Amino acid sequence: MQTLNTTLLIIGGGPGGYVTAIRAGQLGIPTIVVEGQSLGGTCLNIGCIPSKALIHVAEQFHQTQRHSQHSALGISVAAPTLDIGKSIEWKDGIVDRLTTGVAALLKKNKVQVVQGWARIIDGKTVEVGDTRIHCEHLVLATGSKSVNLPMLPIGGPVISSTEALAPKSLPKRMVVVGGGYIGLELGIAYRKLGVEVSVVEAQDRILPAYDAELTQPVHDELKKLGVKLYLKHSVQAFDSNNNTLRVSDPNGDTLNLETDQVLVAVGRKPNTQGWNLEALNLDMNGASIKVDHRCQTSMRNVYAIGDVSGEPMLAHRAMAQGEMVAELISGKTREFNPTAIAAVCFTDPELVVVGKTPDDAKAAGLDCIVSSFPFAANGRAMTLESKSGFVRVVARRDNHVIVGWQAVGVGVSELSTAFAQSLEMGARLEDIAGTIHAHPTLGEAVQEAALRALGHALHM
Numbered sequence: 001m002q003t004l005n006t007t008l009l010i011i012g013g014g015p016g017g018y019v020t021a022i023r024a025g026q027l028g029i030p031t032i033v034v035e036g037q038s039l040g041g042t043c044l045n046i047g048c049i050p051s052k053a054l055i056h057v058a059e060q061f062h063q064t065q066r067h068s069q070h071s072a073l074g075i076s077v078a079a080p081t082l083d084i085g086k087s088i089e090w091k092d093g094i095v096d097r098l099t100t101g102v103a104a105l106l107k108k109n110k111v112q113v114v115q116g117w118a119r120i121i122d123g124k125t126v127e128v129g130d131t132r133i134h135c136e137h138l139v140l141a142t143g144s145k146s147v148n149l150p151m152l153p154i155g156g157p158v159i160s161s162t163e164a165l166a167p168k169s170l171p172k173r174m175v176v177v178g179g180g181y182i183g184l185e186l187g188i189a190y191r192k193l194g195v196e197v198s199v200v201e202a203q204d205r206i207l208p209a210y211d212a213e214l215t216q217p218v219h220d221e222l223k224k225l226g227v228k229l230y231l232k233h234s235v236q237a238f239d240s241n242n243n244t245l246r247v248s249d250p251n252g253d254t255l256n257l258e259t260d261q262v263l264v265a266v267g268r269k270p271n272t273q274g275w276n277l278e279a280l281n282l283d284m285n286g287a288s289i290k291v292d293h294r295c296q297t298s299m300r301n302v303y304a305i306g307d308v309s310g311e312p313m314l315a316h317r318a319m320a321q322g323e324m325v326a327e328l329i330s331g332k333t334r335e336f337n338p339t340a341i342a343a344v345c346f347t348d349p350e351l352v353v354v355g356k357t358p359d360d361a362k363a364a365g366l367d368c369i370v371s372s373f374p375f376a377a378n379g380r381a382m383t384l385e386s387k388s389g390f391v392r393v394v395a396r397r398d399n400h401v402i403v404g405w406q407a408v409g410v411g412v413s414e415l416s417t418a419f420a421q422s423l424e425m426g427a428r429l430e431d432i433a434g435t436i437h438a439h440p441t442l443g444e445a446v447q448e449a450a451l452r453a454l455g456h457a458l459h460m
């Protein structure tokens with residue numbers, strides 16, 4: 001058996017793991033990353049990036065098709081056809097470029113990558129095949145896995161988001177089980193690619209993690225696109241003999257939905273099984289590894305970051321935790337205490353939540369001003385053919401410090417940066433209202449929401 005010694009050993013080369021490694025390399029810490037599949041993890045290979053690539057293909061196809069039928073913009077074009085094989089090739093090209101880039105960055109920072117599945121021996125020893133690696137600090141960054149439903153095992157026509165991101169051909173009909181962000185992002189993309197899509201959701205509305213006012217424009221767009229919604233319905237089983245998904249309606253009656261494919265998107269769970277994590281006997285927080293404000297587990301010098309350490313399971317959180325852990329190991333004083341972590345749904349329209357919603361503020365006992373500004377009164381939104389949605393600000397009534405931003409509308413994912421910055425910098429309504437926002441931009445709705453909260457919106 002080969003033996004390697006290092007200061008820092010990271011299990012998992014996803015955004016959490018590879019960012020830890022890059023920063024550790026920059027700080028001169030001898031570092032090894034073990035990755036069982038592909039550098040970049042879920043995010044680059046089967047998550048954030050491929051889903052946004054597919055959404056872009058779908059949007060381009062949908063817009064071309066729209067103009068081929070009726071174009072208020074005066075564009076005439078023949079009805080488009082789609083070579084999904086080529087689309088996937090394009091998406092794979094982006095994934096390839098990014099994962100190769102990660103490998104190059106690790107090399108540049110003198111990080112050693114060991115390919116294979118790590119198995120824990122103890123808090124300072126890990127085995128990968130016939131290699132034993134000893135370390136002083138261990139970072140667990142093993143990510144998460146799709147939650148499976150026992151009555152809908154993945155296989156054949158029943159697929160997870162991973163298969164949905166690499167279709168060889170498109171089905172005629174698809175039922176998406178789960179109306180959360182992954183199910184809706186993919187469901188909307190498939191619909192725009194011409195597939196008949198239905199969504200089955202157990203709760204009484206889509207995107208149940210967000211408030212109803214915020215999700216209404218997405219609900220309206222689903223209707224416009226012809227996506228059928230089965231809310232308060234629960235799944236029983238899929239019968240592959242006659243391509244039927246059996247679901248229960250709110251009265252308990254059975255409904256048979258004919259479909260060629262079922263996409264199961266009911267959430268993700270921390271990846272804590274199958275690599276002998278039990279050997280460390282760490283304190284857990286439900287299904288995830290329990291960590292403190294420095295991402296330290298209950299064992300000294302063992303850290304957990306990213307999805308394996310629980311919610312919010314987002315790539316940018318994993319990266320921020322990883323950067324901090326590398327700095328801690330180098331001896332710097334750090335803690336993970338962000339004011340806010342933006343959550344974005346790349347649905348149509350897009351949705352962003354940063355910091356406290358009006359309900360969160362109320363629950364925290366804060367007396368807040370809540371003010372919103374509609375995109376219907378924003379020139380840039382009109383030029384993008386989209387008037388739906390709004391920007392909403394939540395600010396303390398006593399000192400006007402902003403505690404939250406939410407937005408729904410075309411392209412609002414890009415507003416998440418300004419929202420997060422304003423919260424981290426402790427901005428007040430007057431700071432945003434007094435900043436000159438470029439015209440014509442969607443950002444003017446951000447300024448107007450702040451102005452309106454102060455009682456003097458200019459454009460409504």
Ligand SMILES: Cc1cc2nc3c(=O)[nH]c(=O)nc-3n(C[C@H](O)[C@H](O)[C@H](O)COP(=O)(O)OP(=O)(O)OC[C@H]3O[C@@H](n4cnc5c(N)ncnc54)[C@H](O)[C@@H]3O)c2cc1C
Nearest residue numbers: 012014015016036041042043047118143306307313314315
């Ligand atoms: C369809 C989809 C869309 C998404 N879209 C977004 C989005 O738009 N924005 C966003 O912020 N997040 C999104 N996410 C979530 C995001 O992908 C995750 O939050 C992020 O990848 C978590 O990073 P991580 O480093 O914790 O884990 P992962 O990215 O899951 O990486 C973990 C890595 O560890 C490896 N590994 C696991 N066990 C071992 C072992 N024993 N030995 C060796 N290697 C091991 C795995 O192979 C994997 O490469 C999406 C997820 C999905 C599925």
